[in-house]
Amino acid sequence: MRDIIKENVKITVVDHDRLTREFIVNVLMYCVNREVQGLELGSQLAGDPDAARQPDLVLAEVALPDMSGFELLKNVKRQHPETVFVLMSDRPRDETRAARLGADAFLAKPFGIQDLFDLVQKFVVGQRR
Amino acid sequence: MLRRGAPADQMGLMKDQDIFLERLKLLIIMTKAYLRGYPLGDRRKAAVIENARYIFYRVLQLPAAESGKNTVEHLFNQRAQLLAVMAQSFAEGNPVGGFRKKAIEENVAWICRHLAEALGVSKMEFLQVA
Numbered sequence: 001m002r003d004i005i006k007e008n009v010k011i012t013v014v015d016h017d018r019l020t021r022e023f024i025v026n027v028l029m030y031c032v033n034r035e036v037q038g039l040e041l042g043s044q045l046a047g048d049p050d051a052a053r054q055p056d057l058v059l060a061e062v063a064l065p066d067m068s069g070f071e072l073l074k075n076v077k078r079q080h081p082e083t084v085f086v087l088m089s090d091r092p093r094d095e096t097r098a099a100r101l102g103a104d105a106f107l108a109k110p111f112g113i114q115d116l117f118d119l120v121q122k123f124v125v126g127q128r129r
Numbered sequence: 130m131l132r133r134g135a136p137a138d139q140m141g142l143m144k145d146q147d148i149f150l151e152r153l154k155l156l157i158i159m160t161k162a163y164l165r166g167y168p169l170g171d172r173r174k175a176a177v178i179e180n181a182r183y184i185f186y187r188v189l190q191l192p193a194a195e196s197g198k199n200t201v202e203h204l205f206n207q208r209a210q211l212l213a214v215m216a217q218s219f220a221e222g223n224p225v226g227g228f229r230k231k232a233i234e235e236n237v238a239w240i241c242r243h244l245a246e247a248l249g250v251s252k253m254e255f256l257q258v259a
Contacts, residue, residue, distance in 0.1 A: 020143045026183075027155055030176035092137040099130045108134030110147045113155050115133040122131060 006056070009124050012037040014045055014060040014072065015088065020109075024059060027113050031120045041065065042072040054080050057123055059107065062089040062098075073101050084123045149187050153209055154244075156180050157237055160216055164230065169220065177220035185213040205243050212236055 011028055013036060015021040025038040037055065039045055042064045048054075058076060062069035073085050087098040090109040098106045105119060135141070159177045163169060169177070188210045215233050219225050225233070 017143065019145065019148050022179075022183075023143075023148050023152060026152070026176050026180050029172050030155065030159060030180075033170040033172045035172060088134075090140050090142050092140050095132070095137070103130055105131035105133065108132070108137070108140050110141060110143045111134035112147075113151050113158070118133050119131075 006124055009034060009057065010037070010053070010055040011057045011124075012039060012045055012055040012059070014039045014042055014058065014064065014069070016040055016061065016063075016065050020061075024116065027116045028120065031117065032124060042067040042069065046072055046075045055083060057084045057086070057119075059086045059088060059119075062087055062091070062094045070097060070101055073098070073103055077102055086119060086123075149184070150244075152180055152183055152187075153212075153240070156184055156212055156216055157240065160212065160219075160233060160237055163216075163219055164233065174220045178217050181213040181217040181220070185210055185217075188213075201243070205240070208236055208240050208243075212240060 009032055011032065011034070013021055013024045013028070015024065015038075018040075021038045021040070025036045029036045042060065043066045045055075045058065045060075046067065058072075060069045060072050064072070069087050069089070073087060076083050076085055084104045085102075086105040086107055087094065087103045088107040088109060088111075089095070089098070092108075095106050095108070104123070107115060107119070156177075159173075159180065163177075188206045191206065212233075215229075215236065219233075
């Protein structure tokens with residue numbers, strides 16, 4: 001049995017902070033060997049009508065300038081319940097709300113590469129018998 | 130709901146220094162994976178080059194007073210920059226002979242030792258990913 005990456009997995013990272021966003025995109029792109037989309041604003045994802053571009057996995061910061069990550073989570077889960085949604089925050093109080101709204105994971109800042117590897121292992125990597 | 134990242138009482142903003150250290154760890158993993166013969170697809174090559182450039186220019190931007198506080202710290206920064214050059218070179222497809230390979234391995238070992246001893250990065254399990 002060996003690990004495989006889900007075929008053509010689409011991942012989007014939404015974070016207003018450029019350094020953090022580019023860091024996450026870089027780690028994930030290396031992990032899955034695929035292009036990973038990095039967005040600055042929640043509306044860039046929420047306003048995209050093209051279902052074909054809908055990501056399989058979204059990592060979004062709670063505190064976005066145009067809409068909260070919670071709103072984005074509700075929006076995405078309403079239209080695409082199968083999408084895995086990871087909320088990121090530097091505030092402990094956001095964790096409970098993330099769970100209540102149906103986030104699949106909560107990523108508490110600051111985090112390291114091992115935390116991102118764990119998310120890929122859990123949500124992107126399958127196993128072939 | 131899965132939970133990862135900092136414990137609740139240690140949560141805070143991602144600092145520039147946090148990102149630098151995590152990117153450096155990633156560059157070490159990328160390099161070890163390459164040395165062990167793991168395949169480098171196009172996206173992985175691009176990720177290695179992007180990460181190497183970040184490390185190279187981040188060290189370059191350090192104020193002289195900060196980068197040269199003492200000899201060991203200065204050496205650490207220079208070795209991190211050297212690793213960035215080495216990684217960019219192999220990701221661009223330049224040949225890596227026996228001596229280059231040995232130099233890369235020696236540089237990675239030095240950086241890992243420094244991370245563990247001087248910077249207190251006690252958990253080195255991240256290297257097992259490679």
